[in-house]
Amino acid sequence: MTGNFDHEPADDHDELPPADPAAALRLIAEQQAEAARQLSPNLLWYYWPWGLAWLIGFGLLFLHLGPNGRVFVDMPLWLPLTTLFTLLIGAGIISGITGARTYGQITGDSRRRGKWYGLAWGLGFSGVMAVLGPVSEHLPEDLAGLLWAGVSVGLTGALHMAGGAIWLDRSLFRLGVWISVINIVGVIAGPGWHALVISLAGGGGMLVAGVVFLLRDRARGATLARSTRSTRSTRSNR
Structure with missing residues (x-):
């Protein structure tokens, strides 16, 4: 049997595990970090849609009915509420698409948790609309707006904290805590102030986050890339 073996790759040793235990540990850590990066959603596509929805939607509510009943822009109540819920639905769709692309390759319990968590969002807000619709008709306009906004934001904060607890995601849980705290502060401050607090601290805070x-x-990706190049350079020099 004859043949030409000149075309065999000369870097087969790169496929072998590193002989240095420290280099092996670094390689394992790099692979784990890369896997975590690939399975983590792009948080920019998660926070910015919600941030813009809150900044614009609650901003319109504030302009419609500010503190002490002051009207900055004359408009019917349905306009800011419709804008807010339309933007929230859009943000939810974008977040759902982002999550589906990220976790679509995951099977088992994690995928089941994601589906149930998404169902909790849908049923939760459907329940809010079904309950608050008839009730708000019997309240003054400023209190009706505060009721809708306060309950919706409160549910959002609770669901964020629940998601953080399910996946042990500290950032998501902290976001839920922040939303819940500013919602309480805004409700205590009263109609008008609540919309302003949620618009700036909630929506603006999400954009900054x-x-x-x-x-x-990006910084983690750059650090991982440098570490990977350093490990490969070390292995090639041996």
């Missing part, structure tokens, strides 16, 4: 997480992920 999206940028922070994006920069953090």
Whole structure:
């Protein structure tokens, strides 16, 4: 049997595990970090849609009916409420698509948790609309707006904390805590103030958080790339 073996790859040793235990540990850590990066959603596409929805939607509510009943822009109540819920639905769709692309390759309990968690969002807000619709008709306009906004934001904060607890995601849980705290502060402050607090601290806070997480992920990616090049260089020199 004859043949030409000149075309066999010369870097077969790169496929072998590193002989140095420290290099092996670094390689394992790099692979784990890369897997975690691939299975983590792009937080910019998660925070920015929600941030814009809250900034614009609650901003319109504030302009419609500010503190002490002051009207900055004359418009019917249905306009800011419809805008807010339309933007929230859009943000939910974008978040769902982002999550589906990220976790679609996951099977087992994690995938089941994701489906049930998404169902909790849908049924939760459907229940809010079904209950608050008839009740708000019997309230003054400022209290009706506060009721809708306070309950919706409160449910959002609770669901974020639940998601953080399910996946042990500290960032998601902290976001839920932040949303819940500013919602309580806004409700205590009263109609008008609540919309302003949620618009700026909630929506604006999410926009800032999206940028922070994006920069953090880029920094981690750059660090991982440098570490990978360093490990490969070390192995090739042996």
